Amino acid sequence: MFLLCGAATGVQAQQADSVQQTIDAGDNNKSCAGGCCCAGNSQAPLGVMTDHIHDKGTWMLSYTYMNTQQQGNRMGARSASDAMVYQNYMMAPETMSMQMHMAMLMYGVTDRLTLMAMGGYMTNSMNMNMDSKGGYMFMNGSWMYMPAGTSMGMASSSAGFADTKVSALYNFSDKANQRLIGSLGVSLPTGSIRLTGTTMLGDNERLPYDMQTGTGSYSLDPGITYVRKHAKLYWGADAGADIKLNYNTLGYKDGNQYHLSAWAGYQLLPFVSGTLRAEGDHADRIAGADKAIALPVYESNDPTTVTGNYGGSWMSLYAGLNFHVMKPALNKFRILAEYGMPVYQNLNGTQQALKSNLYAGLQYSF
Numbered sequence: 001m002f003l004l005c006g007a008a009t010g011v012q013a014q015q016a017d018s019v020q021q022t023i024d025a026g027d028n029n030k031s032c033a034g035g036c037c038c039a040g041n042s043q044a045p046l047g048v049m050t051d052h053i054h055d056k057g058t059w060m061l062s063y064t065y066m067n068t069q070q071q072g073n074r075m076g077a078r079s080a081s082d083a084m085v086y087q088n089y090m091m092a093p094e095t096m097s098m099q100m101h102m103a104m105l106m107y108g109v110t111d112r113l114t115l116m117a118m119g120g121y122m123t124n125s126m127n128m129n130m131d132s133k134g135g136y137m138f139m140n141g142s143w144m145y146m147p148a149g150t151s152m153g154m155a156s157s158s159a160g161f162a163d164t165k166v167s168a169l170y171n172f173s174d175k176a177n178q179r180l181i182g183s184l185g186v187s188l189p190t191g192s193i194r195l196t197g198t199t200m201l202g203d204n205e206r207l208p209y210d211m212q213t214g215t216g217s218y219s220l221d222p223g224i225t226y227v228r229k230h231a232k233l234y235w236g237a238d239a240g241a242d243i244k245l246n247y248n249t250l251g252y253k254d255g256n257q258y259h260l261s262a263w264a265g266y267q268l269l270p271f272v273s274g275t276l277r278a279e280g281d282h283a284d285r286i287a288g289a290d291k292a293i294a295l296p297v298y299e300s301n302d303p304t305t306v307t308g309n310y311g312g313s314w315m316s317l318y319a320g321l322n323f324h325v326m327k328p329a330l331n332k333f334r335i336l337a338e339y340g341m342p343v344y345q346n347l348n349g350t351q352q353a354l355k356s357n358l359y360a361g362l363q364y365s366f
Contacts, residue, residue: 043234045263045275045320046336046359049118050183050225050238053171054108054365064361066100070352073303077346085350086131090301091154091200093352096126096210100162112171116183119164119190122213125157128302130200156198160213164190165221179227187219187242193250193290200301206292208304209254216248232267247288255284255311263318271325275338277318283311285348303350312347314354316340334363 044051046064054060073080073092085092102120109115167185191214199205223240242257263277286307298305320338325331338359345353 043229043265043267043273043275043322044227044236045265045277045318046322046338046361047277047279047318047320047340047357048225048236048238048261048263049104050116050167050169050181050223050240051227051236052179053112053114053169053181054106056108056111058108058365060104060106060363060365062104062106062361062363064100064102064104064359066098066102067356067358068098069355069357070096070098071355072353073350074345074347074353075350077344079353080350082129082131085303088350089303090130091303092129092131093304094127094129096124096352099123102162114169116167116169116185117165120162121160122162122191123157123159124211124213126155126211126304128154128156130154154198154200156207156211158195158197158207158211158213160192160195162191163214163219164188167221177229179225181225181227183221183223183225183240185221185223187215187221189214189216189218189248191215193248199298201295201298206290208293208302209252209286209290209307209310210304215244215254216250217253218245219243220245233264234266234273235262235264237262250290250292252286252288252290252307255286257281257283265322271323273322275318275320275322277320277338277340279316279318279340281314281316285311306349309349309351312345312351314342315344316342316354316357318357320359332365334365336361336363 071094073082073085075084082092082094100120100122102118104116104118106114106116165185165187167183169181169183171179171181173180191212193212193214193216195207195212196204197207197211199207220243221240222243223238225236225238227236228234237260239260240258244253244256247253259279259281261277261279263275265273265275267273289307293299293305294307295305303309318338318340320336323335325333336359340357342354347353
């Protein structure tokens with residue numbers, strides 16, 4: 001990557017200056033000329049995917065790797081030790097990792113309307129700590145006697161395709177230095193809600209809700225995004241929701257989700273820009289329950305099986321870099337990365353705390 005960055009020559013710098021002059025001149029221009037803030041010239045953070053549209057007849061294909069890490073537990077807005085969790089449950093989640101490989105395709109139907117489709121493959125892994133208060137406990141499909149203070153661990157994993165999203169994006173602004181994009185999407189339940197694995201009940205049992213790769217429900221995903229650029233500085237904001245439309249075939253639906261974010265970026269060099277972003281998220285509790293999970297022996301020992309232990313509010317801060325080398329052989333590619341950590345969490349019930357989010361992506365326009 002640094003070799004590519006070092007290949008930026010004085011000719012590239014002249015090209016960048018020419019592009020910048022076009023952008024600055026377009027502040028009062030009503031057309032979307034090439035090199036301006038509209039079409040596929042995205043400079044927003046990678047975590048914002050509805051910030052741009054594409055010219056009529058053009059495509060963009062992208063791959064994004066997402067890694068979410070959780071560690072420790074929280075009760076509401078405060079941290080909770082394993083000992084605190086053991087007061088209500090026999091098991092306490094220790095760590096969880098979610099990795100997603102996502103592909104996205106965008107196509108410009110007109111100079112203002114773009115269609116987008118995205119789907120991915122997800123892998124989850126979780127480690128649990130267990131502590132016995134003494135007596136007989138149901139473990140691995142049978143009742144076992146465990147002396148008080150007995151500690152042990154348990155690991156489980158899952159993998160499969162995630163839900164698929166199809167959206168339409170429309171740019172309402174006719175100025176070259178800004179975009180106001182409204183988006184409306186539908187999420188299709190292509191992910192699984194019946195994955196099995198290792199639980200306290202045995203080795204081939206239904207995994208808890210957060211270990212499934214899908215929701216089983218159709219969702220409506222409205223959103224709005226504003227982007228503005230002036231000279232080397234750009235900024236924007238977006239808001240959106242994921243609203244579940246139906247209970248799935250197992251009798252539950254994940255909570256609705258809402259997000260709001262704002263960001264600013266600066267063109268550090270002709271081939272790289274840096275971004276800072278703040279994001280707030282809120283998720284409702286799960287409604288209903290899966291009968292294979294909502295068993296008294298299961299819910300009284302494992303907090304991840306209780307629907308009341310899902311949802312909450314988060315505030316996170318992100319830093320990112322966007323690379324775009326303007327050499328003819330490379331100017332169709334963009335490489336982007338963003339890393340974020342929470343600064344505030346207020347979670348429903350007892351659940352794992354968010355530790356970090358990482359995004360890394362490659363985009364190709366043609």
